Amino acid sequence: MKEMLEIQQKSKMFVNLLSEGESLSQNQLILLLQLKINGGMKATEIADFFNVTPGAITSMCDKLEKLNLVQRVRESGDRRVVKMVLTHHGEVKVNDVFLKFPQEKLTDIAKVLKEVNKLMSTIF
Amino acid sequence: MKEMLEIQQKSKMFVNLLSEGESLSQNQLILLLQLKINGGMKATEIADFFNVTPGAITSMCDKLEKLNLVQRVRESGDRRVVKMVLTHHGEVKVNDVFLKFPQEKLTDIAKVLKEVNKLMSTIF
DNA sequence: ATATATAGTTTAATAATTAAAATATATATT
DNA sequence: AATATATATTTTAATTATTAAACTATATAT
Numbered sequence: 001m002k003e004m005l006e007i008q009q010k011s012k013m014f015v016n017l018l019s020e021g022e023s024l025s026q027n028q029l030i031l032l033l034q035l036k037i038n039g040g041m042k043a044t045e046i047a048d049f050f051n052v053t054p055g056a057i058t059s060m061c062d063k064l065e066k067l068n069l070v071q072r073v074r075e076s077g078d079r080r081v082v083k084m085v086l087t088h089h090g091e092v093k094v095n096d097v098f099l100k101f102p103q104e105k106l107t108d109i110a111k112v113l114k115e116v117n118k119l120m121s122t123i124f
Numbered sequence: 125m126k127e128m129l130e131i132q133q134k135s136k137m138f139v140n141l142l143s144e145g146e147s148l149s150q151n152q153l154i155l156l157l158q159l160k161i162n163g164g165m166k167a168t169e170i171a172d173f174f175n176v177t178p179g180a181i182t183s184m185c186d187k188l189e190k191l192n193l194v195q196r197v198r199e200s201g202d203r204r205v206v207k208m209v210l211t212h213h214g215e216v217k218v219n220d221v222f223l224k225f226p227q228e229k230l231t232d233i234a235k236v237l238k239e240v241n242k243l244m245s246t247i248f
Numbered sequence: 249a250t251a252t253a254t255a256g257t258t259t260a261a262t263a264a265t266t267a268a269a270a271t272a273t274a275t276a277t278t
Numbered sequence: 279a280a281t282a283t284a285t286a287t288t289t290t291a292a293t294t295a296t297t298a299a300a301c302t303a304t305a306t307a308t
Binding site: 249250251252253254255256257258259260261262263264265266267268269270271272273274275276277278 | 279280281282283284285286287288289291292293294295296297298299300301302303304305306307308
């Protein structure tokens with residue numbers, strides 16, 4: 001399964017590139033991106049995503065909240081759930097991370113990745 | 125960059141599947157696989173691979189050595205370097221992990237992954 | 249010889265993660 | 279309505295992983 005490990009390595013390298021020179025850890029960065037993509041996530045969703053316990057998410061989000069990058073929003077429908085959403089500052093941060101790449105490179109990458117995802121969907 | 129995160133997620137899921145029910149952590153499992161693929165790796169190579177400090181690798185390998193899954197071999201050419209290699213027990217372990225999948229599923233997966241790798245190589 | 253560099257380990261401190269208990273809210277049952 | 283049970287998150291204390299820096303051993307260059 002050399003193949004899969006190589007793929008994982010390459011996608012990790014991508015995140016490496018993004019996080020290069022950033023003060024945030026890779027998982028922090030990934031979380032911010034996920035929050036942007038999904039428009040916020042519940043604590044349990046995040047825990048599932050990262051395959052860690054809910055306690056770890058509380059602490060992870062505490063840190064990002066302290067950095068003023070995310071914000072906790074109680075759901076009005078079910079007041080037990082907390083949705084983590086990007087603050088304005090968080091949005092800006094996420095956008096900044098991508099400014100490192102030239103725009104056309106980004107669209108190239110996006111095209112290939114879409115293709116890759118289609119392929120991967122056939123097996124998982 | 126939703127795409128890249130999805131890919132990473134999918135390849136992580138693959139390792140999840142592999143490590144399911146195993147007593148080893150995902151990184152431990154990945155290391156064993158890498159050792160098999162590469163026929164052993166130097167400590168620094170492993171540190172680069174996982175993007176951690178050499179100290180972390182020492183401790184990671186200590187644990188696997190204690191489990192009798194890897195073995196340290198001093199290189200005769202340059203006696204500073206230590207190569208980590210799978211023990212017989214380690215080889216067996218790695219093979220076992222793959223026995224969970226039906227053979228034909230594995231060849232399907234391998235085919236797709238090879239394709240994916242080719243695509244990814246065009247951008248990284 | 250001597251200095252400098254490299255590979256890996258050790259150490260002490262810090263950071264991340266966990267399991268389990270606690271809190272708050274929801275849902276189901278009598 | 280009252281009670282029990284379930285769910286979402288947080289807190290706590292303990293464990294585990296990671297780091298930076300000092301250290302050991304070996305190699306290379308001057």
